[in-house]
Amino acid sequence: MQDLVSTDQNNASAPEAGSSGGENSAILSVRDVTVGFGPKIILDKLDLDVRQGEILGFVGGSGTGKSVLMRTILGLTRKRKGTIRVFGKDMDTASEEELAIIHKRWGVLFQQGALFSSLTVKQNIQVPMREHLKISQRLMDELAILKLELVGLSADAADKFPSELSGGMIKRAALARALALDPDLVFLDEPTSGLDPIGAAAFDSLIGKLSRTLGLTVYMVTHDLDSLASVCDRIAVLGDKKVLAIGTLDDMMKNDHPWIESYFRGERALRRV
Numbered sequence: 373m374q375d376l377v378s379t380d381q382n383n384a385s386a387p388e389a390g391s392s393g394g395e396n397s398a399i400l401s402v403r404d405v406t407v408g409f410g411p412k413i414i415l416d417k418l419d420l421d422v423r424q425g426e427i428l429g430f431v432g433g434s435g436t437g438k439s440v441l442m443r444t445i446l447g448l449t450r451k452r453k454g455t456i457r458v459f460g461k462d463m464d465t466a467s468e469e470e471l472a473i474i475h476k477r478w479g480v481l482f483q484q485g486a487l488f489s490s491l492t493v494k495q496n497i498q499v500p501m502r503e504h505l506k507i508s509q510r511l512m513d514e515l516a517i518l519k520l521e522l523v524g525l526s527a528d529a530a531d532k533f534p535s536e537l538s539g540g541m542i543k544r545a546a547l548a549r550a551l552a553l554d555p556d557l558v559f560l561d562e563p564t565s566g567l568d569p570i571g572a573a574a575f576d577s578l579i580g581k582l583s584r585t586l587g588l589t590v591y592m593v594t595h596d597l598d599s600l601a602s603v604c605d606r607i608a609v610l611g612d613k614k615v616l617a618i619g620t621l622d623d624m625m626k627n628d629h630p631w632i633e634s635y636f637r638g639e640r641a642l643r644r645v
């Protein structure tokens with residue numbers, strides 16, 4: 373895995389291969405990225421680094437472009453300019469083969485879980501396996517059960533349809549699908565939204581455990597202050613079409629940008645953090 377990881381997160385032209393990796397190495401690097409729809413610019417010359425092995429929480433006011441940025445990184449929304457490097461590879465110049473490897477090395481949990489309602493949980497988890505692996509049905513069945521166990525669901529859930537699951541179980545099943553190919557990087561879009569506080573805390577602790585035990589890098593869009601406080605190593609704040617600030621919760625508590633101050637030191641925040 374290290375061969376594709378850039379070591380210098382401050383250098384957009386860092387070498388693509390042969391780097392040694394280090395605790396600060398960027399697994400994902402966004403430089404000077406501009407995204408707009410018609411005349412409306414949503415992200416303007418945005419820079420961001422996600423370090424290998426970290427859990428990065430992404431916050432920002434509603435409509436600031438958190439989903440647009442995640443979709444742009446995933447290649448689902450077109451950027452107007454800038455560079456996105458994942459595992460050290462420039463997404464614009466990567467070959468089809470390199471892109472396929474990158475897609476195999478990341479997992480995505482979209483908001484609402486986005487499971488296919490006509491497929492069972494097991495079949496949902498096997499969708500990425502079918503796309504990327506050439507293995508027998510029996511092995512896929514065994515792997516699906518292992519993934520379910522990994523996210524704290526019993527094998528009984530395997531043959532259930534999404535409509536038969538609770539909100540928390542859907543999130544876990546969707547996470548199992550995101551982990552289907554043993555990714556190095558996972559994108560989670562508001563993973564605890566819609567969960568009660570106990571379910572959300574359990575999900576946070578699962579993310580923390582998976583990140584530590586599997587060495588996963590986690591990019592998590594969230595509005596959940598508890599998640600930011602309990603599980604994120606760093607927090608990035610999106611506003612004014614850019615990353616306004618990035619750092620630890622302590623850094624955010626000291627930041628005097630008006631939105632950051634009201635988010636992290638407002639009445640609601642101080643009751644929680």
Ligand SMILES: Nc1ncnc2c1ncn2[C@@H]1O[C@H](COP(=O)(O)OP(=O)(O)OP(=O)(O)O)[C@@H](O)[C@H]1O
Binds near residue numbers: 409440
């Ligand atoms: N396909 C699109 N076409 C036109 N405008 C879009 C499109 N997708 C997103 N937008 C606009 O981009 C802006 C940012 O949207 P986005 O969904 O990224 O916000 P967000 O920060 O994720 O918000 P929330 O926290 O409410 O989910 C919004 O003004 C939205 O209307």
